[in-house]
Amino acid sequence: MSNDSTPSAATKLTTADLMTMPDEKNYELVDGQLKAKDSDFLSSVTAARLGMFLGSHAANQKLGCVLGANAGYQCFAPDLERVRRPDLSFIALERIPPNHSDLIFIPMPPDLAVEVISRHDLALEIDERVREYLAADVRLVWVIYPKTGQVLVYNSTGGKILSSADELSGEDVIPEFRLKISELLRKPGE
Numbered sequence: 001m002s003n004d005s006t007p008s009a010a011t012k013l014t015t016a017d018l019m020t021m022p023d024e025k026n027y028e029l030v031d032g033q034l035k036a037k038d039s040d041f042l043s044s045v046t047a048a049r050l051g052m053f054l055g056s057h058a059a060n061q062k063l064g065c066v067l068g069a070n071a072g073y074q075c076f077a078p079d080l081e082r083v084r085r086p087d088l089s090f091i092a093l094e095r096i097p098p099n100h101s102d103l104i105f106i107p108m109p110p111d112l113a114v115e116v117i118s119r120h121d122l123a124l125e126i127d128e129r130v131r132e133y134l135a136a137d138v139r140l141v142w143v144i145y146p147k148t149g150q151v152l153v154y155n156s157t158g159g160k161i162l163s164s165a166d167e168l169s170g171e172d173v174i175p176e177f178r179l180k181i182s183e184l185l186r187k188p189g190e
Contacts, residue, residue: 014081015074019104028072029083036120037069037085043118046146047087050114050184054090057170057177064092064111064174073113074105075136084132088114090174109136111173116144130154140173146185 012032021027028035039047047069055066067089076082089110097103113133115126126143133141134154143152149164155171162168162181170177 015083015105018083028085029081031079032081035125038118038120039069039087039116040118040120042146043087043116045188046144046185047114047116050116050144050179051088053179053184054088054170054174054177058090058174061176062093064090064094065096066090067110072105073109073136074107075109076132077136082132084113084129086110086113086129086133087116088112092173109133109138111138112140112142112170113138114142114144116146140171142168144184149181149185151181 013029013034014032015029018027018029018034026037028037051066051068058064058066069085069087071089072083072085073089074080074083076084083105090112091106091108092111095108095111097106097108113129115121115129117126130141130143130152134156139155141152141154143154145151151162151166151168153160153162153168155173164182164185166181168177168179168181168184
C-alpha cells in the first residue's frame with residue numbers, strides 16, 4: 001500500500017522536493033531518495049552534551065558556529081542534489097557565508113562533521129558518510145559510539161580510534177578544544 005504523500009522509490013527527488021516536505025529536517029537526500037535521519041535516546045543525549053561543550057568553547061573563543069542535526073549540507077560533488085545532515089557540525093567564523101540567513105542548505109562543507117551512532121545506523125552507511133565528508137574537504141570527522149565508548153577520528157592524514165580513557169581534541173580545526181571522552185559519554189545524572 002503506498003502513501004500518496006511519500007514519493008515512490010522510482011521517483012528521483014531534488015532539494016526542491018525535499019524543501020516542500022513538512023518534516024524535511026528529518027531526512028537526507030541521497031541519490032535522489034529520502035533517507036530517514038533517526039536517533040535514539042543515548043545518541044541524542046550524547047549529541048546534545050557535545051553540542052553544549054563545543055558550542056560554549058566556540059562562542060567563548062569566538063571561533064565559529066556549532067550547528068545541530070537540522071543543518072543540511074549540499075556540497076557533495078558530483079551529486080550536488082545530495083543533502084547530508086551530520087548530528088553536529090562546526091563552521092569556522094571566517095568561513096560563514098555572508099548570506100547565511102538566506103540559506104536553506106549550506107553549499108560548503110563544515111570544518112567538523114560529527115556522527116553519533118544510534119541503534120538505527122548501519123556501518124556501511126556510516127562509512128559512506130565519512131568518505132563523503134572527507135571527499136568534500138571536511139577537515140575533521142568524529143564518529144561517536146556512545147554504547148561502546150569509542151570515537152573514530154578522521155582527518156586528511158588518516159584515522160584513529162579513541163576509547164573512553166582518551167581525550168577528544170579539536171586539533172587545528174577548533175583550537176584548544178579538549179574533552180575527556182568519559183565526560184562526554186557519562187550517564188545522565190552522573
